[in-house]
Amino acid sequence: MSSNSTPVETPPAKNGTQAGHASGDKRFKILEVHMKKHQFRHDALIEVLHKAQELFGYLEDDLLLFISHKLKLPPSRVYGVATFYHFFTLKPQGQHTCVVCMGTACYVKGADQVVEAVQNELKIKAGETTADNKVSLLTARCIGACGIAPAVVYDGTVTPRQTPASTLEKINQWVKS
């Protein structure tokens, strides 16, 4: 395929400042800014989890740990709150995860068609996992990559300018593997 589906390069952290998270994933930085807005207060936990879910589509252990470090809360507390509310989705079942950004910019560039294509192909709805546990489909709300809309995150890698065709290609690789 063309440059369309190459993962976004992670820019090296400038002048030694560590940007958010060791992975360099920009979404951690955005989340950290959000936490800062709340002065890293303990009682902002639910609010922060909401934001994290918007950014990532689901709450992975690594992400919960990041939040617990930044808010200086016991990981067990963060995990407890994240599992108490039905609204939050923890790491999905599937071996692979496909998170389609449905934020405004991505939506107007056709993210809804991407979701629909995947739903029809895999016969699952967003938020579900295929019966063979291969793929989980999720949606997020603005992952902070509007410039490359519509963006899809395949197994944690933010990928720019996706179309139903490019997404299905990726997904079918997983299904066949």
Next chain:
Amino acid sequence: MAAKTLTIDGKQITAEEGETILQAATEAGIKIPTLCHLEGVYDIGACRLCLVEVTGTPKLLPACTLKVAEGMEVSTDTERLRKYRRMTLELLFAERNHVCAVCVANGHCELQTLAYSQGLDHVRYEYTFPKWSVDNTHRLFGMDHNRCILCTRCVRSCWHIEGAGTKNVSGRGGKSRIITDLNQPWGDSESCTECGKCVMSCPTGALFKKGSTVGESVRDRDKLEFIVNAREKKQWNA
């Protein structure tokens, strides 16, 4: 601080403002059954065993969180309360797998003792026989979720006495369970200081010292109180 005069089971007593009915009753020598209450950590009123009747209030209220008030008339041992206590205990037994005969806490279990004292000889509800696991990964301690009544005493002592915050509750309703850190095996926990306070706090055989066999698990509750007094009141009265 202002003193309050009230009656508990017909006995006139005075208590300090801010005290709970449970504290006032204990001072007056009146015993109210409790399960989630633990000296030294804050109360959450979760188990409902300490429910009492207050004249003029149709609702039953938990004595461990209810504050004393002037002129209050409290009853702790009516037929209605005994009925509810037995029901609560029966539900606890039916909810997980409490097989006392093979439990490390047999003979030293607060749930078992309460059941005897409330005259519970059978359970009317259907046992659910859930399949809960045992975490044996910690070097010194183990946890058998089958015997956990979710009183959260371990959670509160780990967080508020030890300060480690290793334990918490995940999920809700019937799916609730005690977790370690990010729902990891206890043995992998980075925050656990291996202090054993959670084990000392547990009213049942859910948390135990490794190597204890049936009936061996005696709780060292005095040690917990000693630590609390030392830390909070700066009193070292062992």
